[in-house]
Amino acid sequence: MLELPIVRCPSCKGETEMDKRVITAQSNQNIIFTCLFCGYIERNIETSKG
Ligand SMILES: [Zn+2]
Numbered sequence: 001m002l003e004l005p006i007v008r009c010p011s012c013k014g015e016t017e018m019d020k021r022v023i024t025a026q027s028n029q030n031i032i033f034t035c036l037f038c039g040y041i042e043r044n045i046e047t048s049k050g
Pocket of ligand 1: 007009014035039040
């Protein structure tokens with residue numbers, strides 16, 4: 001099993017695995033992160049992938 005990258009919410013500093021619960025990938029390759037803890041939404045977040 002590969003470990004999922006961890007993303008940290010810039011608002012509440014909560015750390016979450018980058019999975020389908022928190023990441024929405026759009027057709028234009030934008031990625032939207034929604035924090036599970038505070039509901040903060042960040043577009044075009046940077047990932048450790050690539
Ligand atoms: Zn948050």
